[in-house]
Structure formats: structure tokens, C-alpha cells
Amino acid sequence: MAERSSSDASPTGDPLIAQSEEAEIDARRAARAANLFDVRRLIGGLFLIYGVILTILGAGESDASIAKSADININLYSGIGMLVLAALFLAWAFLRPLSGALDEPGEDDRSVTGAPAPAGADAAAQPGSKTGSRRAGSNRGRAGGKRDPGT
Numbered sequence: 001m002a003e004r005s006s007s008d009a010s011p012t013g014d015p016l017i018a019q020s021e022e023a024e025i026d027a028r029r030a031a032r033a034a035n036l037f038d039v040r041r042l043i044g045g046l047f048l049i050y051g052v053i054l055t056i057l058g059a060g061e062s063d064a065s066i067a068k069s070a071d072i073n074i075n076l077y078s079g080i081g082m083l084v085l086a087a088l089f090l091a092w093a094f095l096r097p098l099s100g101a102l103d104e105p106g107e108d109d110r111s112v113t114g115a116p117a118p119a120g121a122d123a124a125a126q127p128g129s130k131t132g133s134r135r136a137g138s139n140r141g142r143a144g145g146k147r148d149p150g151t
Contacts, residue, residue, distance in 0.1 A: 038093050038097075040089050040090075040092055040093035041089075041090065041093045043089050044085075044086045044087075044088075044089030044090035044092075044093060045086070045090075046086075047082045047083075047085050047086035047089060048082075048083065048086035048090070050079075050082050051079050051080070051081075051082030051083035051085075051086055052079070052083070053079070054075050054076070054078055054079030054082060055075075055076060055079030055080060055083060056079075057075045057079070058073050058074075058075030058076025058077070058078075058079050059076060061073055061075060061076065
């Protein structure tokens, strides 16, 4: 009995389909990892933890300690503020996931149709550019770089 190799592990036996399926799985795995380590989730989680702690401490504060802070229950108010900020960060992270932003082309992406062509030093840096491959002194002729055939 012949065993399937890893290149043609597709149910159809086609190695190109298997390669396409593996690429799709890798893309989903990368998107999941990008969302997992999104800074907005980490910041929102920290504000949530500290907000819960301060809200609990503020709710159980004694009248004597509140009187020491000019009759303002600062732990309760700052805890509630942190919970609101955590809700904003987490809503932002879940409503606009990072994986969707990674798929969208950015403003600096010059491969977009209708993007302006690079000019100047940017054009010389492009692969295959003939701007940077000109020999030094090749423009020594008359204006416009035309050489006199007799010289």
C-alpha cells in the first residue's frame, strides 16, 4: 500500500490543492496570533484588572479614610474610570480586529492600482531600476546628455 506524502495530503491527491489548503491554514493561524497579542487587548485587560481591584477597594472604603481624601472616594471613582477605559479598549479590539487591518492595503503600499509612481531616490531604490545603473560621466556631452559623435 502506497503512503501519501505530505505534499499531496489533499483528499483529491492534488499537491497544489494541498499546498493551497496549508497556506490557508497558515494565514488563519497568523491572524489568530496577531489578534491574540494585540496591544489593545493587553491594555484593556490590565485596565480591567486594576479597575475591578480599585472599585472593590472603593466600595469597601471606611468613612474615616474617605474623610482624609477631602470626602472624595478616589478609589471608587478611579476604578469606575478604569473600567470604562477597559471597556473602550476591549470594544475597539473586538469590533476592529487586527487581522482585518493586516489584509487591507495601506496608504504607503505602491502596488495599489492608481498609486503614484516612485520618483527621485525612491525610483532608484526599486529593483530593476535603470536610474541607478547609469555610468558616471555618461552625461558629459551637450545639454540633454546627447553626445557629439565626433568626440
